[in-house]
Amino acid sequence: MKDLPLSDVYQLLEPGPVVLLTTFHNGRANVMTMSWHMMVEFTPPLVACVVSRVDYSFAALRATRECVIAVPAVKLAPKVVKIGNCSGREIDKFETLGLTPLPAECIAAPLIAECFANLECRVVEMRLVNKYDLFVLEVLKAWRDPVQRNPKTIHHRGYGVFVVDGETIRLRSLMP
Template identity: 35%
Template sequence: MKHLQDVPLAKAYLLLNHGPSTLVTSEHEGVANVMAAAWVMPLDFDPPKLMLVLDRNTWSRHLVEGSGAFVIQLPSRRQAELTVDVGSCNGGELNKFARYDIATARARCVEAPIIEGCLAYLECRVIDEPHNQQRYDLFIAEVVAAYADERAFSNGRWHFPDDQLRTIHYQAGGAFFATGEAFQVAKG
C-alpha cells in the first residue's frame, strides 16, 4: 500500500504510545516517590480497574509492592518538563519531591502524595496478581477515587480551554505532543 514504511519491531510500541503521559506517586513506610509512566491503560468499568507496567528495577515498584497502592496523575502541558525530570532519575537515589520542588497534597483514599496542578487523579489499590507482576511487570489495580480539574474535564468529557490545560503524550527522547481539539460525531 502507498505511503507505508516498516517500523522496527523494537519500536512498534511507539505506534500506540500516544495515550496521556502519567505521573505515578507511591509511598511506603513514610518514603514517597514519583515517576513518569506512559504504559497505563483502563481495564474495566465497574468496579473501575486499570493496568500499569512497573519495571521491577524502579524504586516505585518497591514502594507499590510494599503499600499495595499508588496514584495515577495526568500532568498538563505546563508540567512536561517535570514529567521528563522525574522520569529521568532514580527515586532510590534522591528525593525527587525536594529536588524538583514539587508541591504535593495527600491523596483522599490511599496513603500517597498527589502532585498539585495535575489535570486528573486516579487513586488505586493493587489487585494482587503475583504471576503478572513477576513475569510481565504488569500491575492490575482498582480505582478507588477519581477526580479532575473541572476546567479541563467535566460532564464526562475532556475539553481544553487553553494550550496549558491539555494532557500531554510522550513519544520518546523528550518529545511530546499535546492533546488536540475535541470533536463529536453524530450517531447515524
C-alpha cells in the first residue's frame, strides 16, 4: 500500500451518477451539476446532497426548499460538464445550453425533458446546511422517460474524469 492524499478520497467513494439539480427562485429557473449525493431512506425516498454555498443554486434551494434532481444519460455528458463550468448568476443555462424545462406536478422547479428520469423533491432537513451545506430531500414525485431504454449514466472520478456505467450483473438477493 501507498499513501493516498486525503484530497483524493472522494474519487474513491463517489456514490452515484452525476445528476442535474434544478431550482426556481425569483421568477427564474436554474440548473447545476451535482455529484455529491446519496440515498438515505427507501420509503419515503430520501436523498442527502451537498450544494455548496458558493453555488448560485444554494440560495434558491435554501429559500424555496424544493428542487428537481434530473438524471442525464451519457449522451448529455458534454452539456452536463458545461452546466458545471458556468454560473446561473451570469447566464440562463436552460437557454444557453439547449435544455427543455418541463413543468413539475408538485413544485415550481422544472423537470428537464432531455433527462431519462426526474425527481421532484422538497427539503425535509436543514440542520446540517449551515455546517456542511448538506440538504436532505424527500422525493415527492418521480418521472421516467419511456423512450430512453437502458440509459447509461456517468460517474465523476475527479479532475474531469468520468466513468460510464458498465456491464450489468444480477445476483440473488435475500432482501425483500
